[in-house]
Amino acid sequence: MEMAYEDVNRHETQFEMKAMSLSGTHPGFEPRILAFTCNWCAYAAADLAGTARAQYPANLRIIRVMCSGMVHPSLVTEAFEYGADGVLLMGCHLGECHYQDGNEKAQMRSLVIEEVLSLMGLEPERFRLVWCSSAEAERFAAIVRETDEALRSIGPSRFRKNT
Amino acid sequence: MRETVAESGCASVREITIEPVTRIEGHARIGISLDENGNVAEARVHIMSMRGFEKFIEGRAAEEVPGIVTRICGICPWQHHLAANKAVDGCFGIEVPPAGRLLRELTQVLAHISDKVLHFFFLAGPDFLVDSQQYETRNIMGIARQAPELAKRVIQMRYRAQMMLEKFAGRSIHPDAIVPGGFSKPMSRRERDELHAGAVEQLEFARFALDFAREHVFSRFNAEFLKLGEINTGFLGMVNGEDGGLSLSDGILRLMHPDGSFQEFSSREYTDFIGEHIEPWTYAKFPYARGWGEGFSMDLDAPRGIYRTNCLARINVADFIPTPVAQAELLEFRSLFGRPAQSTMLYHWARLIELLYTCEKVIELLEDPRITDNYIRSDAVPKAGRGVGCVEAPRGTLIHDYSTDENGFITRANLIVGTTHNLAPINMSVNCVARDLIKDGQVTEEALNRIEMAMRAYDP
Amino acid sequence: MSLKLCSEALSGCSGCEMSLLNTGGGSLSLFDKFEILHMPILMDHKYLGCNGGDGGIHIPKAGVGLISGGIRNEQHLKIAEEMRRQCDIIIAFGTCAAYGGIPAMMNLFEDKDLFRRYYRTAEATDSSLNPTQVIPPFLERTFALDEMIAVDFFIPGCPPHPDSITAALESIVQGKSLELPLLSVCDSCPAKREGKGSVNKIRRFVRNARYQPDRPVSEMRCLLEQGYLCMGPVTLAGCAGMNGGPPRCIDVRVPCRGCHGPVRKGGNQLMDILNALASNGIDTKNLPDRLSSLRFSGAHGRLNWRFAKA
Numbered sequence: 001m002e003m004a005y006e007d008v009n010r011h012e013t014q015f016e017m018k019a020m021s022l023s024g025t026h027p028g029f030e031p032r033i034l035a036f037t038c039n040w041c042a043y044a045a046a047d048l049a050g051t052a053r054a055q056y057p058a059n060l061r062i063i064r065v066m067c068s069g070m071v072h073p074s075l076v077t078e079a080f081e082y083g084a085d086g087v088l089l090m091g092c093h094l095g096e097c098h099y100q101d102g103n104e105k106a107q108m109r110s111l112v113i114e115e116v117l118s119l120m121g122l123e124p125e126r127f128r129l130v131w132c133s134s135a136e137a138e139r140f141a142a143i144v145r146e147t148d149e150a151l152r153s154i155g156p157s158r159f160r161k162n163t
Numbered sequence: 164m165r166e167t168v169a170e171s172g173c174a175s176v177r178e179i180t181i182e183p184v185t186r187i188e189g190h191a192r193i194g195i196s197l198d199e200n201g202n203v204a205e206a207r208v209h210i211m212s213m214r215g216f217e218k219f220i221e222g223r224a225a226e227e228v229p230g231i232v233t234r235i236c237g238i239c240p241w242q243h244h245l246a247a248n249k250a251v252d253g254c255f256g257i258e259v260p261p262a263g264r265l266l267r268e269l270t271q272v273l274a275h276i277s278d279k280v281l282h283f284f285f286l287a288g289p290d291f292l293v294d295s296q297q298y299e300t301r302n303i304m305g306i307a308r309q310a311p312e313l314a315k316r317v318i319q320m321r322y323r324a325q326m327m328l329e330k331f332a333g334r335s336i337h338p339d340a341i342v343p344g345g346f347s348k349p350m351s352r353r354e355r356d357e358l359h360a361g362a363v364e365q366l367e368f369a370r371f372a373l374d375f376a377r378e379h380v381f382s383r384f385n386a387e388f389l390k391l392g393e394i395n396t397g398f399l400g401m402v403n404g405e406d407g408g409l410s411l412s413d414g415i416l417r418l419m420h421p422d423g424s425f426q427e428f429s430s431r432e433y434t435d436f437i438g439e440h441i442e443p444w445t446y447a448k449f450p451y452a453r454g455w456g457e458g459f460s461m462d463l464d465a466p467r468g469i470y471r472t473n474c475l476a477r478i479n480v481a482d483f484i485p486t487p488v489a490q491a492e493l494l495e496f497r498s499l500f501g502r503p504a505q506s507t508m509l510y511h512w513a514r515l516i517e518l519l520y521t522c523e524k525v526i527e528l529l530e531d532p533r534i535t536d537n538y539i540r541s542d543a544v545p546k547a548g549r550g551v552g553c554v555e556a557p558r559g560t561l562i563h564d565y566s567t568d569e570n571g572f573i574t575r576a577n578l579i580v581g582t583t584h585n586l587a588p589i590n591m592s593v594n595c596v597a598r599d600l601i602k603d604g605q606v607t608e609e610a611l612n613r614i615e616m617a618m619r620a621y622d623p
Numbered sequence: 624m625s626l627k628l629c630s631e632a633l634s635g636c637s638g639c640e641m642s643l644l645n646t647g648g649g650s651l652s653l654f655d656k657f658e659i660l661h662m663p664i665l666m667d668h669k670y671l672g673c674n675g676g677d678g679g680i681h682i683p684k685a686g687v688g689l690i691s692g693g694i695r696n697e698q699h700l701k702i703a704e705e706m707r708r709q710c711d712i713i714i715a716f717g718t719c720a721a722y723g724g725i726p727a728m729m730n731l732f733e734d735k736d737l738f739r740r741y742y743r744t745a746e747a748t749d750s751s752l753n754p755t756q757v758i759p760p761f762l763e764r765t766f767a768l769d770e771m772i773a774v775d776f777f778i779p780g781c782p783p784h785p786d787s788i789t790a791a792l793e794s795i796v797q798g799k800s801l802e803l804p805l806l807s808v809c810d811s812c813p814a815k816r817e818g819k820g821s822v823n824k825i826r827r828f829v830r831n832a833r834y835q836p837d838r839p840v841s842e843m844r845c846l847l848e849q850g851y852l853c854m855g856p857v858t859l860a861g862c863a864g865m866n867g868g869p870p871r872c873i874d875v876r877v878p879c880r881g882c883h884g885p886v887r888k889g890g891n892q893l894m895d896i897l898n899a900l901a902s903n904g905i906d907t908k909n910l911p912d913r914l915s916s917l918r919f920s921g922a923h924g925r926l927n928w929r930f931a932k933a
Binding site: 185188189212217219220230236281286301304318321326333337339441446450453537539545577612 | 632634635636637638639640641642644645648649650651654659663664665666667668669670671695696698699724725726728729731732736737740741742745746747748749751752754755756757758759781782827828829830831834836837871872874875876877880882911912914915918
């Protein structure tokens with residue numbers, strides 16, 4: 001459901017204020033977020049968020065995959081090894097996968113990802129598996145904003161080189 | 164090449180270091196300090212590394228541990244494999260079916276063969292068999308150049324003993340075939356026949372080896388040579404619980420005093436008899452006979468609590484060897500050297516007597532009709548418990564002591580590795596030789612190699 | 624003209640050296656191709672030139688340096704660095720040198736807990752302070768060789784098969800590079816595959832696999848399909864040598880545990896096996912002792928007591 005223009009504005013202002021207050025914990029820290037988005041749902045939502053001008057942080061990079069189920073855990077761990085502060089894996093809602101059950105595989109694999117990330121010493125909040133349908137532009141933006149906020153308070157990843 | 168102290172130009176050399184000790188397994192340094200007269204004040208064997216197996220097997224599923232602890236040693240992995248499996252059997256309360264027990268004993272005893280051939284010919288042999296005692300040639304390659312036919316045969320026979328294990332049990336090094344409750348796959352009749360032929364060949368080689376050694380090596384063991392590294396100690400080894408005969412797989416432990424009297428105990432009670440002492444200059448601990456109530460001392464004139472393991476110890480403590488060819492050799496050995504025999508150099512002779520036993524025993528096991536039975540493993544249910552697995556490894560009495568929780572995970576483990584029982588005796592033998600051969604600051608390379616020979620005899 | 628070779632063993636077990644002695648099918652033909660200048664298990668070259676000396680590690684110059692075992696203490700590091708200086712080519716020989724191997728399981732624990740257990744609380748031990756004289760101190764954990772020095776070639780395996788050793792050393796002598804085919808153990812496994820079937824949970828190897836006793840291993844059903852954890856899919860092929868023999872543990876009806884290391888150099892055997900199981904709908908939460916999947920590849924920061932769950 002689309003929010004009224006005024007609500008979006010207020011939301012954004014609140015977001016900016018929060019960001020400014022939180023950046024005091026890790027001054028100058030801009031979280032780098034990578035999102036694997038499935039072509040049929042999540043990527044479409046991201047696209048729609050763009051045309052609908054739903055606001056979300058610019059420090060997001062998107063990689064479009066055909067299905068969330070094709071994301072091997074090593075892609076996520078490599079993203080962190082390359083210096084990502086947070087990684088999102090986004091697919092269709094359960095029952096709506098374009099390939100029937102690809103997102104179910106993603107769900108099972110995400111448990112593996114969580115375990116491996118904890119063995120790497122990364123905080124569990126850095127990785128999120130979320131479902132987002134192609135119409136949910138605002139939801140997409142909200143997810144990214146929430147992730148960005150959470151990462152600002154956690155701080156930079158231990159793998160991040162000083163850039 | 165090492166220079167002598169006199170030529171070295173090093174002002175007054177107080178410390179002599181032999182590192183690495185070569186033709187042994189593992190990392191050791193011998194450190195010798197001289198006093199102001201150039202005589203030996205102290206000689207120590209420093210074990211330079213430690214990996215921590217008993218710590219990192221905590222938290223492991225117990226049935227996985229026998230495949231992990233093989234990596235304690237790449238020369239005797241079958242020994243750790245069997246001891247660990249017996250410990251897990253104890254934790255889970257499993258009885259192994261007869262064919263399983265036979266296959267376990269067969270593979271474990273068979274593994275002794277290549278180990279002994281390796282030691283006598285590849286590791287220790289060059290000290291006796293290579294004419295020119297230049298360090299560059301004092302090794303198996305030197306033997307190959309000087310006596311190519313002998314070298315070829317020796318290398319082939321060691322290889323064949325390894326391949327017997329490889330063919331039947333998948334791997335000779337770091338096996339997986341022994342499992343909690345028994346063995347992983349049965350032996351077919353064809354495999355049995357092939358192994359039998361191989362074992363007969365090994366026995367023939369073992370006879371050759373002892374005859375050869377008697378003629379070319381032991382004939383030079385005069386009274387003076389036999390004093391090299393000789394110390395007075397007790398002995399520990401496994402014997403058959405019923406008749407006191409030599410046993411490498413199952414039995415009770417016999418701890419003998421230097422005077423020949425002994426006590427017997429089951430491996431489960433080892434903590435009542437064996438203690439472990441620590442010195443600040445070596446990673447390894449020193450097992451000693453706490454049960455004697457005399458404490459621990461490596462003083463050459465007044466040793467306390469010191470006993471040895473490995474082949475000389477085993478043939479000392481056993482009343483007899485239950486296979487005929489080896490037993491005949493033992494009787495001859497005892498007529499020459501008595502019981503218990505104390506001379507360290509006799510380890511080499513004892514090793515070849517034991518080699519005969521292991522070949523004969525393998526044949527005997529293969530001739531047991533039950534060994535080709537299909538029922539080889541009892542199912543296990545992981546549970547809480549404690550188990551002590553004990554076998555005679557080539558280097559000595561090996562003890563794996565584990566406890567498990569209700570899920571069958573290891574909660575604690577204690578390992579006493581065969582060679583470690585000999586660490587105090589090795590220090591004493593090295594000390595003894597160093598004091599004899601290094602005097603007035605005169606050090607020769609030959610003397611330094613002799614010091615190593617005193618250590619090598621124990622096959623550490 | 625034979626190539627000069629130096630060999631050292633660090634935090635290992637000598638198994639790789641024993642496999643080296645099994646090359647040549649019962650001859651030491653490999654040794655004819657090399658002039659061995661330093662190899663403590665077989666010959667007497669020592670570190671120190673002069674009695675007492677400078678306490679340094681001196682290894683002669685050579686074309687090939689073979690190093691087995693991982694790096695655990697300061698002396699191992701010094702030896703590895705000296706070997707790197709003196710040898711033109713350095714080979715990480717065996718899984719311990721390449722990936723850390725079993726000794727890298729110690730990375731799951733703090734050294735202080737090891738010392739307390741070993742020197743103070745172990746049964747039968749006369750409690751004492753940690754030894755510290757003469758012996759080299761531990762580094763902060765167990766490292767694979769390439770974490771500390773540049774390595775030119777890797778021969779994985781625990782131990783590597785003698786034929787693999789021969790093939791590797793022969794390529795190096797001929798100046799060719801060593802290419803191990805990036806296949807998993809499954810590729811050379813003869814067991815029957817019939818599909819996942821009803822397996823949805825892994826069971827522990829506390830009873831033997833199902834097979835006909837007198838039938839060949841090619842008639843045994845895949846061990847993963849029988850519900851056992853087999854690391855075949857995430858382990859490099861070749862443990863049985865170059866002739867395509869069945870994987871050595873499968874041959875005795877025992878599941879693979881991954882001793883040949885990961886398929887690719889940077890592979891994570893735990894992540895890969897959990898992923899393989901999860902992708903097939905198998906519940907991995909109940910898999911006991913999952914960290915043991917890294918038992919052979921715990922270096923490179925994979926096993927770390929700071930992060931590993933008990």
